[in-house]
Amino acid sequence: MKKKVKKIFQSNEPYIFLIIIILGIVVQIRSGQFFTGNNIVDLLSAMIVPGLFAIAEFMALISGGIDVSFPALASLSAYATTKILLDKGYEGNVFLAFLIAVLIGALLGAINGYFIGYLNLNAMIVTLGTSSIFQGFMQGTLRANQLSVIPQGMKKFGTDSFITATNKVNGLSSVLPYTFLILIIVCALMFFVLRYTIFGRGIYAIGGNALSAHTAGFNVKRTKFIMYIIIGMIASIGGICRVCMMQQCHPTNMLGMEMNIIAGVVLGGVALTGGAGTLTGCMLGTFLIILVQNSMILLGIPTTWSDVFVGLVIVIGVSLTALQSSRTSRSKKKAVKEGA
Amino acid sequence: MKKSIAVALCAVMTMGMVGTCTTVFAAEEPDPTTDEAVVKAAEEEWEIAVVPKDSTNPWFVRMDTGVKEFADKTGVNCYQIDTGTIDATKQAQLVEDLIAQDVDAICVVPVDMQSMDSTLKKAKDAGIVVITHEGADLTNVDYDIEAFSNEGYGAFIMQNLAEAMGEEGVYTTMVASLTNGSHNEWADAAVEYQKEHYPNMTLLEENPRVESDDNGDTAYNVAKELIKTYPDLKGIMGTSSFDAPGVARAIQELGLVDKFFTSGTGMPADNAELLKSGVLKSLTLWDPAKSGAAMVDLACKVLNGEEIAAPANLYVDGYTEMNFREGSETVLEGQGWITIDAENVDDLGF
Structure with missing residues (x-):
């Protein structure tokens, strides 16, 4: 029992959780608006798309790689999907949209996967390159501009209320759309895959040490290849969710999100060197970033200083994480010494 | 007695009707065929080429409409020609080709200021009249036309917001970023205008300016946060x-239609639904068709050897009283802003 408690406090999650709670209390004191139904719903709904992206990025980082192409990938597949459905005059429900987007996402992810997995190229460089290609393809070949009307089924899915929270004091009611369920499902599915399947354990093993993983019998190349396909699929799901919720498709709207997503995942204790980190931590870290970004006004921080504040939270958070992991590794070394 | 009242009433009504008629006529587009220089241009068959950034963009398709209408109406040999992609190098190449063809005037909406400036020098050296639009920093031009001054446009957005808000209540301003030049000038001018004209409106002291990062989703989230934090807030100027x-999406979701208001720059087709459903009362913009026609008219005037003195009349609605920008001898600013509402949103075609 004691050991278990000790183990929990050696990980990052409780600290990130603590920061979230403290920040929440500060916002509550400053504005009296934090622990209200509609504010929580607002935060959860702002979390949906970044949350999906974070799951995708989490896998890339765990495997010792990185993916900076997912915003462009998601934009391209979401745009192409919306455009196809509009051209066909599609009026059915949203499932077809997700299906097409996931297929396109898998294809684009396979491009990343081939170069990174089979040709063993540096993931950062490859995804930087494909990111430009995806953007260029969208703007050049598809001549993408804003689609202000989206298929009815997608619009309905993005605006229909899963949970509606009304604040009794000021009468404001916020809507949490069904896209939130998508985040929950993808999260649960990936939690299972990463924890209980050979493929999932393989990703951790490769991130820890690719050579040892190979020796231990993991097919490193194929695992990486499939992983980038899955990343492409999840990113595309995120793209479709964004289009449904915005009720319009804007081709450049998601670009530039990668940095804050990576920051959130690292904040959650995922090592940039690969091999270590939990999905829970990843989601908590991402939530912290969303929380900070969406509480500047509630906190009463002037616009001029809000970027500084977001940056500060990231730096402090990552420092805590780093401190924590160095402490853990030190105590592990000590344990090894004692054992010897 | 009764009769005289009736007669008086009739007279008043007739006058009222005449009054309305004249205002309708005043709102009617000014006629460029009454411009001497334009008549001369048609007679002399001067060739005037308009080079937009890129013609696939609906914005410049609309500009093309304006130029074509001008040509049809006046008989001036003017046309829009472009490269198909937004590309500074290709645009410069196209202008060089036009110089080689020895056209009489070139009107350009430059992609890149620096590279275009050196190309335009060649045109001027060849004796070609050069008119630009949205290129106030260019030096090798006869004149540059801007649809409006930043002060004027800011005040215009405020008029629209004030009308929606019933000229009372607390409001704040939103810009893409605090470092964006024109956005902040518009917002400053709007606040100034409010202080002078709408005493019952107040700027939100705690947060007078917020950022949207030029992103609809950020605008939406920021609006929701503002509404939560400041219960008195009633409007956001975009x-x-x-x-x-983006703010409109928040208004819609929070159920604040007709209680919370916003107005600001916006593209018609993208926001047609929001305007028609009444979530947005109005958006503000300028019409590229008018800018295109105004450039051609000014080119005719310069070719005709006319002295351009403020206020210059270019016989295009919103461009009839062009004034020089402070401290500049080449940049002319008009009043070419327009309001887009549920009624005219479908007429613009972009």
């Missing part, structure tokens, strides 16, 4: 074309 539409 500047970037994503601001007011």
Whole structure:
């Protein structure tokens, strides 16, 4: 029992959780608006798309790689999907949209996967390159501009209320759309895959040490290849969710999100060197970033200083994480010494 | 007695009707065929080429409409020609080709100021009249036309917001970023205008300016947060074309239609639904068709050897009283802003 408690406090999650709670209390004191139904719903709904992206990025980082192409990938597949459905005059429900987007996402992810997995190229460089290609393809070949009307089924899915929270004091009611369920499902599915399947354990093993993983019998190349396909699929799901919720498709709207997503995942204790980190931590870290970004006004921080504040939270958070992991590794070394 | 009242009433009504008629006529587009220089241009068959950034963009398709209409109406040999992609090098090449063809005037909406400036020098050296639009920093031009001054446009957005808000209540301003030049000038001018004209409106002291990062989703989230934090807030003035539409989404979701208001720059087709459903009362913009026609008219005037003195009349609605920008001898600013509402949103075609 004691050991278990000790183990929990050696990980990052409780600290990130603590920061979230403290920040929440500060916002509550400053504005009296934090622990209200509609504010929580607002935060959860702002979390949906970044949350999906974070799951995708989490896998890339765990495997010792990185993916900076997912915003462009998601934009391209979401745009192409919306455009196809509009051209066909599609009026059915949203499932077809997700299906097409996931297929396109898998294809684009396979491009990343081939170069990174089979040709063993540096993931950062490859995804930087494909990111430009995806953007260029969208703007050049598809001549993408804003689609202000989206298929009815997608619009309905993005605006229909899963949970509606009304604040009794000021009468404001916020809507949490069904896209939130998508985040929950993808999260649960990936939690299972990463924890209980050979493929999932393989990703951790490769991130820890690719050579040892190979020796231990993991097919490193194929695992990486499939992983980038899955990343492409999840990113595309995120793209479709964004289009449904915005009720319009804007081709450049998601670009530039990668940095804050990576920051959130690292904040959650995922090592940039690969091999270590939990999905829970990843989601908590991402939530912290969303929380900070969406509480500047509630906190009463002037616009001029809000970027500084977001940056500060990231730096402090990552420092805590780093401190924590160095402490853990030190105590592990000590344990090894004692054992010897 | 009764009769005289009736007669008086009739007279008043007739006058009223005449009055309305004249205002209708005043709102009617000015006629460029009454411009001497334009008549001369048609007679002399001067060739005037308009070079937009890129013709696939609906914005410049609309500009093309304006130029074509001008040509049809006046008989002036003017046309729009472009490269198909937004590319500074290709645009410069196209202008060089036009110089080689020895056209009489070139009107350009430059992609890149620096590279275009050196190309335009060649045109001027060849004796070709050069008119630009949205290129105030260019030096090798006869004149540059801007649809409006930043002060004027800011005040215009404020008029629209004030009308929606019933000229009372607390409001704040939204810009893409605090470092964006024109957005902040519009917002400053709007606040100035409010202080002078709408005493019952007040700027939100705690947060007078927020950022949208030029992103509709950020605008939406920021609006929701503002509404939560400040229960008295009643309106947001937008500047970037994503601001007011993003705020509108928040208004819609929170159930605040007709209770919370926004106005600002926005593209018509993208926001037609929001305007028609009444979530947005109005958006503000300028019409590229008019800018195109105004450039051609000014080119005719310069070719005709006319002295351009403020206020210059270019016989295009919103461009009839062009004034020089302070401290500049080449940049002319008009009053070419327009309001887009549920009624005219479908007429613009972009």
